Amino acid sequence: MTVIRCANPLVWGELDLPLFGISKDWYGTALTSQAAFCVAVDPRRLWFVASHGKPAKLHPAARPARFVPELWKYDVAELFLTDPTSGRYFEFNLSPNAAWWSCEFTAPRQRAEEGDIVFPDVATYAELAPDGGWVAAMAIPLDLLEARLNFGETTKLNVTFILGSPEQRFLSVANLGEGEPDFHRPERFSPVKFVNA
Structure with missing residues (x-):
């Protein structure tokens, strides 16, 4: 999965990053409004940006x-990062209004x-459009990801969405296999591919 590498620090309100769309849900059914995301790193933080054109x-x-x-009980965007060597992984949840959770x-x-332990120094941001569409972002300290997860060239990741609550639709960028939606399949996450901005 593409991760944009930025030489300069990114700033909310001035982000100029490409968004990648997700057009189908877990079962292959087309969405009427695509969800979109971007994962980027600057010298200090990993940024996860998510958006959807419909109210949440x-x-x-x-x-x-x-x-x-428990943000996943409602509309949410999720970022999963794993270290294939250790098998450890993080899940970060980002609500459309910038509430967040991690594990x-x-x-x-x-x-x-x-119990829940707050991942330190995470910053989140959100903007809601008049029509209810939204964009939200999470900035996670890179040094902590490097220390806890050996974040780098060998990392695997996935981006998922839960939309349309209470009739939830599940979206995953990586193909996680068959059966009922289950985002906790780290062996199927996508390898990181860093691309310079």
Whole structure:
């Protein structure tokens, strides 16, 4: 999966990044409005940008820039990063209004810690359009990802969306296989491909 490498620090409100579209859901059904995303790194942070052209159903507790568990029960964009050597991976959830959540796993659905631990120094941003469409971004400290996950050329990742709550539609950039939607299949995540901006 393409990760844009930027030589200069990125700034919310001045982002000039290409967005990649997702046009089908888990079952291959076409979407009437594409979801879009970008993953980029600057010298200090990994940026995850997500957008959708339709109004979102937000988690009732979601507040901008607040850490909120169980965002996946409503509309959300998700970034998964894994170290194939150790099998450890992170899940980052980003609500359309910039609420967020994160968790570290040692194996599929096996949490590293029983309780929620806030990943430090994450910054989130969001903008809602008058028609209800949205764009949100998350900036994650790169040094922590490098230390905890050996983030770099061998990393694998995936971007997913849950949209249309309460009749949820599940989207995944990587082909995660058959059956019911299950985003916790790190062995099927896509290798990182860094491209200079």
